Amino acid sequence: MxxxxxxxxxxxxxLEPLSREQILAILDTAEPFKEISERRIKKVPVLRGKTIVNxxxxxxxxxxxxxxFAENRLSADTVNIAAAQSSxxxxxxxxxxxxxxxxxxxxMVVMRHNSxxxxxxxxxxxxxxxxxxxxxxxxxxxxxxxxMLTIRDQLGRIEGLxxxxxxxxxxxxxxxxxxxxxxxxxxxxxxxGPPTLVPRGFRSLGVEVFTRVEDAIQWADxxxxxxxxxxxxxxxxxxSLREYNRIxxxxxxxxxxxxxxxLILHPGPMNRGVEIDSDVADGPHSVILNxxxxxxxxxxxVLYLLAGGQPERAEAAKQGGES
Amino acid sequence: MxxxxxxxxxxxxxxxxxxxxxxxxxxxxxxxxxxxxxxxxSEDTRVLECAGLVVTPGLIxxxxxxxxxxxxxxxxxxxxxxAAAAGGFTAICAMPNTDPPIDDPAMVAFVAAEGRRAGAxxxxxxxxxxxxxxxxxxxxxxEMVEAGAVAITDDGNPVMDSGLMRLALLYTQAFGIPVADxxxxxxxxxxxxxxxxxxxxxxxxxxxxxAAEDIHIVRxxxxxxxxxxxxxxxxVSTRFGVDSxxxxxxxxxxVTAEATPHHLILTDEAVEGYRTEAKMNPPLRTAEDRDAVRxxxxxxxxxxxxxxxxxxxxxxxxxxxxxxPNGIVGLETALGLVLTHVVGEGLLDVPTMVERMSCQPARAxxxxxxxxxxxxxxxxxxxxxxxxxxxDPTRFRSKxxxxxxxxxxxxxxxxLTIVGGRVVWERA
Numbered sequence: 001m002x003x004x005x006x007x008x009x010x011x012x013x014x015l016e017p018l019s020r021e022q023i024l025a026i027l028d029t030a031e032p033f034k035e036i037s038e039r040r041i042k043k044v045p046v047l048r049g050k051t052i053v054n055x056x057x058x059x060x061x062x063x064x065x066x067x068x069f070a071e072n073r074l075s076a077d078t079v080n081i082a083a084a085q086s087s088x089x090x091x092x093x094x095x096x097x098x099x100x101x102x103x104x105x106x107x108m109v110v111m112r113h114n115s116x117x118x119x120x121x122x123x124x125x126x127x128x129x130x131x132x133x134x135x136x137x138x139x140x141x142x143x144x145x146x147x148m149l150t151i152r153d154q155l156g157r158i159e160g161l162x163x164x165x166x167x168x169x170x171x172x173x174x175x176x177x178x179x180x181x182x183x184x185x186x187x188x189x190x191x192x193g194p195p196t197l198v199p200r201g202f203r204s205l206g207v208e209v210f211t212r213v214e215d216a217i218q219w220a221d222x223x224x225x226x227x228x229x230x231x232x233x234x235x236x237x238x239x240s241l242r243e244y245n246r247i248x249x250x251x252x253x254x255x256x257x258x259x260x261x262x263l264i265l266h267p268g269p270m271n272r273g274v275e276i277d278s279d280v281a282d283g284p285h286s287v288i289l290n291x292x293x294x295x296x297x298x299x300x301x302v303l304y305l306l307a308g309g310q311p312e313r314a315e316a317a318k319q320g321g322e323s
Numbered sequence: 324m325x326x327x328x329x330x331x332x333x334x335x336x337x338x339x340x341x342x343x344x345x346x347x348x349x350x351x352x353x354x355x356x357x358x359x360x361x362x363x364x365s366e367d368t369r370v371l372e373c374a375g376l377v378v379t380p381g382l383i384x385x386x387x388x389x390x391x392x393x394x395x396x397x398x399x400x401x402x403x404x405x406a407a408a409a410g411g412f413t414a415i416c417a418m419p420n421t422d423p424p425i426d427d428p429a430m431v432a433f434v435a436a437e438g439r440r441a442g443a444x445x446x447x448x449x450x451x452x453x454x455x456x457x458x459x460x461x462x463x464x465x466e467m468v469e470a471g472a473v474a475i476t477d478d479g480n481p482v483m484d485s486g487l488m489r490l491a492l493l494y495t496q497a498f499g500i501p502v503a504d505x506x507x508x509x510x511x512x513x514x515x516x517x518x519x520x521x522x523x524x525x526x527x528x529x530x531x532x533x534a535a536e537d538i539h540i541v542r543x544x545x546x547x548x549x550x551x552x553x554x555x556x557x558x559v560s561t562r563f564g565v566d567s568x569x570x571x572x573x574x575x576x577x578v579t580a581e582a583t584p585h586h587l588i589l590t591d592e593a594v595e596g597y598r599t600e601a602k603m604n605p606p607l608r609t610a611e612d613r614d615a616v617r618x619x620x621x622x623x624x625x626x627x628x629x630x631x632x633x634x635x636x637x638x639x640x641x642x643x644x645x646x647x648p649n650g651i652v653g654l655e656t657a658l659g660l661v662l663t664h665v666v667g668e669g670l671l672d673v674p675t676m677v678e679r680m681s682c683q684p685a686r687a688x689x690x691x692x693x694x695x696x697x698x699x700x701x702x703x704x705x706x707x708x709x710x711x712x713x714x715d716p717t718r719f720r721s722k723x724x725x726x727x728x729x730x731x732x733x734x735x736x737x738x739l740t741i742v743g744g745r746v747v748w749e750r751a
Contacts, residue, residue, distance in 0.1 A: 016525070093638070093642060094643055095638075095642070113643065115643030115644060116643075116644060116645060117528070117597030117643055117645075118643040121597060121643050135527075136527055136645065137527035137528070138526060138527030138528075139527070176525075201519075201520070201521065201524045205524060
């Protein structure tokens, strides 16, 4: 496969730099890859011979495992590095870590880092493809993509839909990737939560801001409910988790008043009884586990495209016709 | 070296003498001997032709970080003094946020001695307001002044305790020195890494709101008014801050205030792409704030131009944005930036620029120079206002090259820097 012909460019740092066509190409490419995970033998030779490093400076289970499955099912060779057990804990800088990996002749790095901009920083300094698996409060593009794929699966379209992101938008990379991606695909986007975590400045990104979750529910076709980190309460952004649930929790009682069914997404891990009640999370309109399933397909699509695969050749590549 | 130097035929600009005309300037025994027309040069006089050049009282930067002791890999007192000379500065004030901080008379004497030993720009020590720069109790201010400190500041940090700031503004009145403050309420800005605003929202970076700076500017103005002390507000970056200082000056509050070249020229859009070379504190703000800083500099509300020269080693800035330190170097770009983007764009004329970069800093901090009056110290800057050049950080005399202005095309630069009658820097 030809590196220079990647439909996405060298890296996937975020959804903000991508065009509508590039985002659609990823979602469309994910479709044929979904089927691989349903096979008895879940492996195709698409990335045979490629070396991928999963470099996680922050704890992650869902995203890291999802990337690993995507890589393994495409037959890539992978190495996992977690910050706690790496030379980072010995004071090595990010740029030195990257150069050392590069010196071992790798092809791709999937990185999660606690600093906004870290993925771009890495991408500008190494020739390998870089996939952002979450950088600080900036972007988490594969999460945004899997959220959009899930919405499209369920409702058949993105354009014209009203999607509201509820919760700690201020600190959320998931929120930013959703906002950038959904707006490019023609959705209307809103954010909702306590004003300490949902500043009015988000209007500058082209989204509506709701303070009352009841108003958001009235308005929305889709709610993407964010995890409320315990540390936000400790930092004083909200007085207590119980109060948060009483005022901003997504509950069946609130959803019952909506004029239509509202699709419920959550990027996980959930705090049941805080930002979302169990009967909502486990209810008929929740697609939270579909998101997880789609996550693997979307990540396969991203890795395939960054490696130079063409969207229209994905089906053939899957059969081993192009490896 | 001759004891007599004649600067012949330059445009002599000295607002302290209300002078802006072609003159000769004779320097003798480290003093300004005479400013006049067609002065005779005796045989032992070194004659420097200055036709087409501007001759001014030496430029003074009252806000410079020299990093010694403690971080000599970023800058030393000597390298900073040489960078200053190369940038056209004859004197600089060294901030005390070193490691350990300059908070006692021995440390002050060390900075002064190292500055003299460098033999480039004069280095004036500034002492801490608080012991250990901890913001708890006053440092040995009187003894530091005896050792040569020209001002006090906890710069890098604000003085969060308003009661302590009040005491500092009272106590310093015994010594006639200003209290310089880095105005910032850390409870509002402590987690921030850039200006709070649209760019920060998009980049997912925690922001520092203008209010964090404004609250401390207003507090300091109120305390200066209360105590009758002299407050010097550092690197003012907000519209409200400029307005507040303007009003306070009208009320007669004893306040002086700085503008930096970067806050006059750049906005927070320079941070796009997580450019750590555009990370400083206070942060680059919006165009509205930048324009207010420009207006404040033009009308004299911001009476002093200072660089906040803040060297960092290249690999310290080569980091994720939130991990990179604040600050940029400024000594070797300031004059060119101001001539190009401030004078060149018609905001200031050359005499007013000299007022803001030489006369007023000397007055505010009680320093030598700032004038070409006969008998005063022979600190002189000669610059070429027409010379085009490109900023090349690899050629800086500073040990650091962290600047967002690398590659900038500028017009105007220093050709000659004279301290005490001695040429400390001359363009090859």
